[in-house]
Amino acid sequence: MSNNTLNVIDRDGRQHAVEWEPEQSLMEALRDNDLPVLASCGGTASCATCHVFLDGDVVESLGERSEDEAELLVDAEGFREDCSRLSCQVEFEDRLDGITVTLAPEEE
Amino acid sequence: MSAATTLETPLPRSEEGSLPYSHELEWPEGLEPFKVVDDGSQEDPYAHYTWMRANAPVLRCWSPVSDVYFISRYEDVRKAFRAPKIFSSEVVSPPPMTFLTLFDAPNHTRLRKIVATAFTPKAIRLFEERVRETADKLLDDLIAQGGGEVVEGYAIQLSMTTISALLDVPAEDYEKMKFWSDETFSYFGRLARNAPGTGTDEDSAREFWAYLKDTMERLYAEQSPSMGGHIARMWKDEGLLTEQEAKELCSFVFIAGHDTTSILLANSFRIFAEQPELLQRLREHPEDAGKFADEVARHRGAVHRASRITTEEVEVAGSTLPKGSIVRLLNASASRDLFEDGDTFDIDHDNSRSLGFGHGVHSCLGQPLARLETTVTAEVLARRLASITLDPAHEIEYVRGNNLTNAGPHRLHVVLEERHD
Numbered sequence: 113m114s115n116n117t118l119n120v121i122d123r124d125g126r127q128h129a130v131e132w133e134p135e136q137s138l139m140e141a142l143r144d145n146d147l148p149v150l151a152s153c154g155g156t157a158s159c160a161t162c163h164v165f166l167d168g169d170v171v172e173s174l175g176e177r178s179e180d181e182a183e184l185l186v187d188a189e190g191f192r193e194d195c196s197r198l199s200c201q202v203e204f205e206d207r208l209d210g211i212t213v214t215l216a217p218e219e220e
Numbered sequence: 221m222s223a224a225t226t227l228e229t230p231l232p233r234s235e236e237g238s239l240p241y242s243h244e245l246e247w248p249e250g251l252e253p254f255k256v257v258d259d260g261s262q263e264d265p266y267a268h269y270t271w272m273r274a275n276a277p278v279l280r281c282w283s284p285v286s287d288v289y290f291i292s293r294y295e296d297v298r299k300a301f302r303a304p305k306i307f308s309s310e311v312v313s314p315p316p317m318t319f320l321t322l323f324d325a326p327n328h329t330r331l332r333k334i335v336a337t338a339f340t341p342k343a344i345r346l347f348e349e350r351v352r353e354t355a356d357k358l359l360d361d362l363i364a365q366g367g368g369e370v371v372e373g374y375a376i377q378l379s380m381t382t383i384s385a386l387l388d389v390p391a392e393d394y395e396k397m398k399f400w401s402d403e404t405f406s407y408f409g410r411l412a413r414n415a416p417g418t419g420t421d422e423d424s425a426r427e428f429w430a431y432l433k434d435t436m437e438r439l440y441a442e443q444s445p446s447m448g449g450h451i452a453r454m455w456k457d458e459g460l461l462t463e464q465e466a467k468e469l470c471s472f473v474f475i476a477g478h479d480t481t482s483i484l485l486a487n488s489f490r491i492f493a494e495q496p497e498l499l500q501r502l503r504e505h506p507e508d509a510g511k512f513a514d515e516v517a518r519h520r521g522a523v524h525r526a527s528r529i530t531t532e533e534v535e536v537a538g539s540t541l542p543k544g545s546i547v548r549l550l551n552a553s554a555s556r557d558l559f560e561d562g563d564t565f566d567i568d569h570d571n572s573r574s575l576g577f578g579h580g581v582h583s584c585l586g587q588p589l590a591r592l593e594t595t596v597t598a599e600v601l602a603r604r605l606a607s608i609t610l611d612p613a614h615e616i617e618y619v620r621g622n623n624l625t626n627a628g629p630h631r632l633h634v635v636l637e638e639r640h641d
């Protein structure tokens with residue numbers, strides 16, 4: 113498998129081309145490329161600090177969120193049913209090459 | 221507690237219909253009622269935890285300042301960790317020190333972000349060879365003596381050398397750094413957890429902070445890429461931290477970076493002594509050393525409890541905690557509750573749901589570093605030693621003051637036999 117490239121939009125609206133390696137979760141790709149994703153819990157779907165927005169059709173294609181993820185997202189800042197995901201719960205897939213990932217706002 | 225003391229200071233009775241106090245319950249023979257501040261009867265508290273999970277999953281303990289509720293079952297602890305708006309970390313408001321464990325969002329996010337970049341698995345991997353070299357060297361000395369005391373002789377030195385390198389805070393004088401560190405932690409406990417303190421802790425903490433300020437000034441001038449240099453720039457260039465916050469945050473990283481890891485490392489020796497076949501298993505399968513580290517964190521983790529205050533009335537295990545209740549989440553107990561054979565150390569347990577490094581937004585920042593040091597230690601011990609035995613001439617001494625957070629060995633003596641093949 114070759115790397116994917118992500119189009120990431122940070123919280124200031126700036127765009128970044130980010131390499132996503134097959135063994136990384138989406139959160140790890142963002143964090144390891146120095147984007148401001150805190151990922152406080154380390155990827156256990158327990159904190160919502162890696163919350164991102166994806167295109168609605170991408171979210172739909174990823175299938176159901178786990179109960180743990182859904183519970184956290186509902187209370188997350190800026191939650192959108194059709195677009196929100198915890199990036200630590202999104203695994204690499206070839207078909208996700210080129211998707212746009214927008215960092216969600218942080219909790220006030 | 222002696223009968224005389226009891227007569228002088230009678231402990232209060234619980235009100236009709238409310239949860240009974242720990243001291244009113246019938247604890248089994250050999251177990252003193254669990255207390256907020258350890259008096260030596262709960263240094264190795266796992267028997268207490270087992271009883272609490274079965275008989276008092278929300279245990280109400282009296283203290284002179286306030287009642288404290290101890291939550292011990294896995295599902296209850298996990299649920300509370302996941303609800304930081306109900307189980308707030310700002311037990312003292314405003315937080316008396318810039319220690320990450322004392323803050324809720326958004327301040328927790330702001331402060332954690334400053335130090336988080338240094339602790340990602342990617343950043344920590346750069347330290348692996350250095351940790352292995354230090355571990356081998358420390359073990360050379362222990363092997364040459366046929367064994368010895370491993371907390372001072374190995375664990376503190378490895379963890380302090382590593383966190384010192386990461387911060388670029390020199391720690392040539394281990395005893396002094398350990399003293400400052402313990403005293404500052406004690407001062408934290410006094411301000412934030414109503415612990416008794418040492419009488420000298422505030423003065424020592426101020427000395428430690430003065431030392432860290434001088435160090436950060438130097439790192440700033442040298443444009444050091446280390447964590448210490450980074451914190452200094454956040455203070456002096458970015459204005460994201462005040463001078464006091466910078467010093468306190470630096471001390472937090474230093475203390476949290478070695479104290480808990482030392483306990484994990486010492487417990488690793490203990491586990492090998494209790495299950496000698498693991499040395500061979502890891503010798504043949506060094507790739508399992510990470511599983512060993514995760515199981516040590518679950519089975520004999522260093523951080524036993526997390527402190528919280530409830531922001532609304534909440535029900536836990538059938539008991540109602542009023543708003544403003546002081547709570548301790550016993551993650552060390554909860555992790556034993558994760559499996560039917562949770563009291564057994566089994567390297568093949570699936571630890572993906574373990575609370576050994578906490579859970580939620582306050583999960584251990586230093587987990588990748590603690591895990592690395594424990595993994596490398598397990599690998600090195602398995603590679604070099606034929607056997608590890610607890611020295612029968614010395615009982616294990618435990619850390620006092622697990623009223624704060626930590627429990628584990630303070631002194632642990634072993635006999636080591638080197639491999640020759």
